[in-house]
Amino acid sequence: MLNKLNFLLILLITYRKKHLSIFILSTLLIALMSSVLFISSSIKKDIFSTLENQADFTVQKYVAGRVLNAPESWIDEFYTIDGVQNVQGRIYGTHYYEPAEQYFIIVGLDFYDTQVIKEMKTLVEGIDMDDFLAKKNMIIGSDVKKFLDEYHYFDYYTFRPPDRSIEKVYIYDKLKSSTDIVSGDMIIMDIANARKILGVEDGTFSDIILQAPNLKERETINTKLRVSHFDMRIIQKNDIQNYYENLYNYKGGLFLSLFIIVFMSFGLILFQRYSMISSVDAKEVALLRLSGWKINEVLWFKISENFIVILSAYFSGIFLAYFYVYFLNAPLLKNIFLGYSNLGSSTIFSPSFTLSDLVLIFLSFVIPFLLAIIIPLWRVSIKEPTEVMR
Amino acid sequence: MINIENLSKSFQTKTDTFHALKNINLKIKKGELIVIYGESGSGKSTLLSIIASIMKPTSGKVLVEGENIVSYSDIYASEYRKNRVGFVTQSFHLFDELTLHDNLLAPLVIQALTKAQIEHNIDKALLIANISHKKSQKVNTLSGGEKQRAIIARAIINNPHIVICDEPTANLDADNSLVFIETLKDLKARGKTVIISTHDPIFEAQEFVDKVIFIKDGSLV
Numbered sequence: 001m002l003n004k005l006n007f008l009l010i011l012l013i014t015y016r017k018k019h020l021s022i023f024i025l026s027t028l029l030i031a032l033m034s035s036v037l038f039i040s041s042s043i044k045k046d047i048f049s050t051l052e053n054q055a056d057f058t059v060q061k062y063v064a065g066r067v068l069n070a071p072e073s074w075i076d077e078f079y080t081i082d083g084v085q086n087v088q089g090r091i092y093g094t095h096y097y098e099p100a101e102q103y104f105i106i107v108g109l110d111f112y113d114t115q116v117i118k119e120m121k122t123l124v125e126g127i128d129m130d131d132f133l134a135k136k137n138m139i140i141g142s143d144v145k146k147f148l149d150e151y152h153y154f155d156y157y158t159f160r161p162p163d164r165s166i167e168k169v170y171i172y173d174k175l176k177s178s179t180d181i182v183s184g185d186m187i188i189m190d191i192a193n194a195r196k197i198l199g200v201e202d203g204t205f206s207d208i209i210l211q212a213p214n215l216k217e218r219e220t221i222n223t224k225l226r227v228s229h230f231d232m233r234i235i236q237k238n239d240i241q242n243y244y245e246n247l248y249n250y251k252g253g254l255f256l257s258l259f260i261i262v263f264m265s266f267g268l269i270l271f272q273r274y275s276m277i278s279s280v281d282a283k284e285v286a287l288l289r290l291s292g293w294k295i296n297e298v299l300w301f302k303i304s305e306n307f308i309v310i311l312s313a314y315f316s317g318i319f320l321a322y323f324y325v326y327f328l329n330a331p332l333l334k335n336i337f338l339g340y341s342n343l344g345s346s347t348i349f350s351p352s353f354t355l356s357d358l359v360l361i362f363l364s365f366v367i368p369f370l371l372a373i374i375i376p377l378w379r380v381s382i383k384e385p386t387e388v389m390r
Numbered sequence: 391m392i393n394i395e396n397l398s399k400s401f402q403t404k405t406d407t408f409h410a411l412k413n414i415n416l417k418i419k420k421g422e423l424i425v426i427y428g429e430s431g432s433g434k435s436t437l438l439s440i441i442a443s444i445m446k447p448t449s450g451k452v453l454v455e456g457e458n459i460v461s462y463s464d465i466y467a468s469e470y471r472k473n474r475v476g477f478v479t480q481s482f483h484l485f486d487e488l489t490l491h492d493n494l495l496a497p498l499v500i501q502a503l504t505k506a507q508i509e510h511n512i513d514k515a516l517l518i519a520n521i522s523h524k525k526s527q528k529v530n531t532l533s534g535g536e537k538q539r540a541i542i543a544r545a546i547i548n549n550p551h552i553v554i555c556d557e558p559t560a561n562l563d564a565d566n567s568l569v570f571i572e573t574l575k576d577l578k579a580r581g582k583t584v585i586i587s588t589h590d591p592i593f594e595a596q597e598f599v600d601k602v603i604f605i606k607d608g609s610l611v
Binding site: 002007015290295 | 505
């Protein structure tokens with residue numbers, strides 16, 4: 001066994017140029033595929049960690065295809081439905097930031113409401129509420145900060161509400177990078193400030209949220225809400241999760257496109273390997289057979305030789321992808337997945353992948369690669385050695 | 391003792407059947423050195439390939455020490471090639487990028503040998519083939535004669551009883567052919583059964599040759 005291993009190492013070192021080219025190409029393909037999976041996994045993790053504390057139902061007043069402010073009276077109405085808890089009105093809207101021609105999302109929070117703070121825990125964790133509410137402050141997402149800094153709004157920014165007044169709001173802090181995927185373009189401020197800046201009249205809210213802790217009651221609550229008003233749109237937390245899941249799942253859209261491209265490239269390489277066994281490989285097999293090697297010994301030897309190469313490429317590819325996604329933050333690929341729309345995203349990917357991701361990559365690359373190598377070698381090995389060497 | 395009985399080999403082409411060997415009968419005693427003469431395409435290499443168990447005949451038997459090697463499965467045929475027969479190929483078929491030492495590892499690593507035994511076998515084979523001084527050199531830097539000796543060293547590395555040489559001097563100049571003949575004498579002196587196929591007249595009138603056989607169009611003449 002050790003003698004065979006020694007001979008294997010001699011061949012690997014001797015034909016290192018051939019193996020190195022396969023190693024580099026495979027490493028790059030595995031790294032690309034792994035990067036896609038890592039990005040997908042990281043995005044999903046960040047989204048779900050942020051959405052976890054969201055309300056179970058979001059209700060909007062919806063008329064003729066437009067979202068209007070919802071009346072405050074709906075809050076008391078919804079409380080009459082069995083199983084409904086913590087009904088709240090929310091204030092939010094977009095602000096057009098003219099210097100950079102970008103839209104920011106303003107979210108108004110009632111910082112005295114413990115339920116609201118619990119729901120937004122991921123975003124506002126660690127903020128000193130008393131200090132924050134001492135004056136007109138706001139917490140801004142990474143992308144908002146980037147654009148404000150660009151125009152020297154380091155300490156505060158002046159909003160122009162619809163009533164043409166001037167609202168100077170101080171920048172209190174930046175939201176955590178790990179929530180960038182949903183909060184990069186977000187501005188969080190006290191609900192009264194938001195109401196003023198967005199021009200939401202008293203007695204109305206942008207939308208109304210409510211909780212339904214019992215999973216079994218949700219469908220009934222959904223039905224009761226739906227029949228209570230004809231001009232209503234209901235969004236469930238699951239709908240939002242499913243939307244993001246589909247958007248960033250590797251099976252969908254861009255992820256699928258990239259996967260197909262990677263697999264097709266890999267398929268072409270495999271096809272080439274499958275259809276054209278090199279004369280060196282064929283001669284090598286014939287010489288081994290001539291020296292008394294059995295077919296299974298030759299095949300196991302060649303499998304081992306190629307397995308070492310592809311396994312090294314697999315681990316190198318995974319490592320490279322990890323470094324690329326989680327240390328370099330996936331330049332280029334990030335823009336493909338998160339897009340340039342609205343704000344250029346400052347999202348930082350946090351490490352997240354499962355064992356099944358790694359197994360998927362292993363099965364997708366290592367097994368087909370070995371088969372593409374071994375089948376033509378097997379065909380050669382069952383031929384008469386003199387015929388191969390002729 | 392090698393006993394060949396009614397051996398025939400045919401190759402099927404797209405339009406025709408080519409009869410490479412036709413009903414060959416031959417007896418080779420243990421320790422004999424025989425030369426098979428014939429033109430190119432006469433069937434010499436086919437006959438040697440069958441005796442070396444790297445080709446199956448269409449019909450007939452090849453009995454080596456009473457065992458019909460023709461009926462061997464791949465496992466037994468491989469064992470036979472590994473332990474009982476050494477094959478000196480016509481062209482210089484070697485791992486060109488490997489050193490001579492590493493080329494000789496190929497037949498040894500499948501044996502249950504220690505590292506010391508492997509090195510001993512390599513040194514012994516190189517000594518017999520008179521190529522010890524090139525042990526650490528890559529074979530693609532060796533001359534034609536040296537490559538031929540390297541192939542001989544590989545053929546005898548497992549101390550086989552039978553050494554088969556297919557056109558061994560075809561790619562050698564006169565001087566190297568004479569060196570090769572000296573090696574053959576040495577192998578015969580060591581009790582090996584040596585079978586040589588050739589059309590080189592250098593083997594004519596050599597005292598150490600026990601038997602000369604002529605083959606033409608697949609038949610012994």
